[in-house]
Amino acid sequence: MIIAGTEYTPQEMLVIAGSRVLENGKVVFVGTGLPMIATLLARKTHAPGITAVFEAGAVDPALESGLPFSVGDSRTSSGASYVRGLNSAFEMTQRGFCDFGFVGGAEIDPFGNLNSTMMGKFPEDYMKPATRLPGSGGASDMASSCERTILIMPHERRRFNKKLNYITSPGYLDGSPGARKKAGLLGKGPYRVITTKAILGFDDKTHRMKLLQTMPGETAASVQAATGFELLMDPNITAFDPPTETELRMIREVIDPLGFFVKKPQKAQVLYQF
Amino acid sequence: MFWTGLTPDEARAALVDKDKSRRDKRCTLKEAVDAFIKDGDNVAIGGFVNIRQPIATCHEMIRHGFKDMTFSFQSSGMAMDYLGGAMAIAPDHFSIRRIEFAYWAHESFGLSPVFRYLAERGKLELEDWSNYNMSARFKAGAMGVPFLPTRGPLGSDILEKCRAKVMECPFTGTPIVLVPASHPNVAILHVQTADQYGNCIIRGTEATCPEMAMAAAHTIVTCEQIVPHELLTRKPRDIAIPFFAVDAVVQVPFGAYPTSCRRHYYFNKEHIASFHALAKHLTMEDKKPLTAYYDDYIWGVQDFGEFIDTFPVRKILEEYHSEMRNFEKLM
Numbered sequence: 001m002i003i004a005g006t007e008y009t010p011q012e013m014l015v016i017a018g019s020r021v022l023e024n025g026k027v028v029f030v031g032t033g034l035p036m037i038a039t040l041l042a043r044k045t046h047a048p049g050i051t052a053v054f055e056a057g058a059v060d061p062a063l064e065s066g067l068p069f070s071v072g073d074s075r076t077s078s079g080a081s082y083v084r085g086l087n088s089a090f091e092m093t094q095r096g097f098c099d100f101g102f103v104g105g106a107e108i109d110p111f112g113n114l115n116s117t118m119m120g121k122f123p124e125d126y127m128k129p130a131t132r133l134p135g136s137g138g139a140s141d142m143a144s145s146c147e148r149t150i151l152i153m154p155h156e157r158r159r160f161n162k163k164l165n166y167i168t169s170p171g172y173l174d175g176s177p178g179a180r181k182k183a184g185l186l187g188k189g190p191y192r193v194i195t196t197k198a199i200l201g202f203d204d205k206t207h208r209m210k211l212l213q214t215m216p217g218e219t220a221a222s223v224q225a226a227t228g229f230e231l232l233m234d235p236n237i238t239a240f241d242p243p244t245e246t247e248l249r250m251i252r253e254v255i256d257p258l259g260f261f262v263k264k265p266q267k268a269q270v271l272y273q274f
Numbered sequence: 275m276f277w278t279g280l281t282p283d284e285a286r287a288a289l290v291d292k293d294k295s296r297r298d299k300r301c302t303l304k305e306a307v308d309a310f311i312k313d314g315d316n317v318a319i320g321g322f323v324n325i326r327q328p329i330a331t332c333h334e335m336i337r338h339g340f341k342d343m344t345f346s347f348q349s350s351g352m353a354m355d356y357l358g359g360a361m362a363i364a365p366d367h368f369s370i371r372r373i374e375f376a377y378w379a380h381e382s383f384g385l386s387p388v389f390r391y392l393a394e395r396g397k398l399e400l401e402d403w404s405n406y407n408m409s410a411r412f413k414a415g416a417m418g419v420p421f422l423p424t425r426g427p428l429g430s431d432i433l434e435k436c437r438a439k440v441m442e443c444p445f446t447g448t449p450i451v452l453v454p455a456s457h458p459n460v461a462i463l464h465v466q467t468a469d470q471y472g473n474c475i476i477r478g479t480e481a482t483c484p485e486m487a488m489a490a491a492h493t494i495v496t497c498e499q500i501v502p503h504e505l506l507t508r509k510p511r512d513i514a515i516p517f518f519a520v521d522a523v524v525q526v527p528f529g530a531y532p533t534s535c536r537r538h539y540y541f542n543k544e545h546i547a548s549f550h551a552l553a554k555h556l557t558m559e560d561k562k563p564l565t566a567y568y569d570d571y572i573w574g575v576q577d578f579g580e581f582i583d584t585f586p587v588r589k590i591l592e593e594y595h596s597e598m599r600n601f602e603k604l605m
Binding site: 071073084136140180 | 321322323324325348349375376377378379381382383385386389390393394395396398399400402403404405406407409410413424425426427428429430431432434435440448449450451477478479480481482483484485534536537540541543597599600601602
């Protein structure tokens with residue numbers, strides 16, 4: 001009934017990579033979508049001691065009743081140590097309780113700034129954008145106030161741009177030394193960018209995005225080709241380990257058995273039905 | 275600086291002049307909407323994305339018809355989709371002038387075709403904020419102060435098009451954002467339990483409902499159940515909203531449906547998806563499919579009870595049992 005760990009989708013790999021980056025024992029402020037799935041996987045594999053904080057106000061829920069559809073979902077309240085509202089959650093991040101903010105985005109630049117607001121000319125077309133995206137939600141607050149942020153998104157050239165249409169969530173801003181502190185931001189800024197093709201970090205001095213690891217089947221050249229700006233290359237780029245059978249089994253059988261969030265390989269879907 | 279809704283002085287005066295006595299505030303939703311909401315008002319929308327959205331009140335507002343509304347919220351899903359959808363198909367009957375917000379979409383259930391239709395055609399005045407900004411704005415209103423200092427959205431483009439000010443903190447000398455208080459004319463909230471006076475118990479996330487109720491000039495509460503005051507006050511600390519912040523209490527079972535309400539029902543994902551499928555036709559300038567939905571489910575029914583009657587009992591029970599399962603590991 002279970003599929004061997006040889007076949008998997010890019011989305012499964014993305015979730016698994018997101019999970020492996022999370023450190024046991026840390027407090028993670030979990031954004032909606034992919035970060036929720038990756039956090040749950042980490043808790044069920046290598047990092048059972050992660051404390052999840054959700055922006056609607058829940059701290060450390062059991063997450064035993066299924067994957068939440070929303071960061072305010074009833075499932076984030078069941079078994080939680082503390083539940084209040086949005087103000088309390090964001091006040092905790094400002095205070096310094098959240099080691100990592102884990103967020104998705106639509107568009108990213110070389111300094112880890114994110115856009116989830118609009119595509120088109122800003123500020124000219126703000127009131128009539130070419131494409132209107134949902135808006136910040138809590139992403140801007142997480143990027144402002146969590147100690148570090150981990151960003152997770154599909155790796156597509158149109159999403160990795162030298163200049164963003166709009167900065168929703170601040171990363172290293174223009175990359176200049178101390179830019180975050182000068183702007184009044186708390187926290188050190190982006191730590192990792194996890195994509196379907198690579199694990200990226202940021203150079204300590206220039207704060208530019210740097211390739212650290214490539215996903216199975218990718219090379220430094222293929223990652224660069226899918227990126228709309230020049231990446232720095234770490235001197236020791238390594239290959240990221242493919243999914244283990246345990247990780248795939250967890251996603252397919254325990255966390256998201258209906259495949260609502262994470263697409264399974266076609267063959268795996270068929271096999272699963274028997 | 276300009277104020278939408280009430281200025282801090284007006285908001286203070288509104289409470290001073292108000293009858294704040296503990297009295298029976300039960301009424302019908304139609305009476306509440308007629309009495310407290312006017313054209314041009316700034317209305318705060320309770321809940322969070324598709325959690326505990328005040329859907330019944332939104333439907334009643336759409337039946338009533340309003341002009342030039344401002345809506346204030348942190349994150350909204352179906353409440354804004356219903357209100358925005360009404361404007362998209364019947365702008366002479368229902369219109370929105372402005373929104374002050376952080377997020378209008380549906381998380382796992384996707385983007386909002388209604389928002390994209392309205393925004394990409396320039397039909398709304400937008401004021402983007404972050405979730406914490408909007409929450410802090412309601413909190414400042416609730417605290418009776420004209421602003422609160424926050425960190426976000428320092429360094430972002432949000433600052434350029436909103437009324438926030440960046441100041442040098444007089445104590446640390448570092449930059450800090452000041453967000454202006456929000457004092458909506460009316461807050462519309464859906465909660466699990468209330469008594470006849472308007473004391474409210476909220477289960478799961480409070481979202482920003484208590485702050486909205488305290489900041490607004492008037493608050494309309496719909497609830498799953500009204501229970502006797504003596505029962506509700508057995509644990510006074512469970513009360514999230516005190517009676518004098520509430521003007522109308524209406525029992526509307528399933529009043530947040532098809533969004534979810536902890537302890538009562540989980541999302542109706544299929545209904546949300548089918549609404550979006552109909553709303554997507556707006557982008558091809560075809561209003562017929564969404565109009566047919568409003569004819570069937572909103573304009574064609576007398577009240578929210580009749581809307582709920584359009585769902586098979588089996589489907590309603592499915593959402594009820596799904597929500598029960600969200601608890602079972604704990605029992």
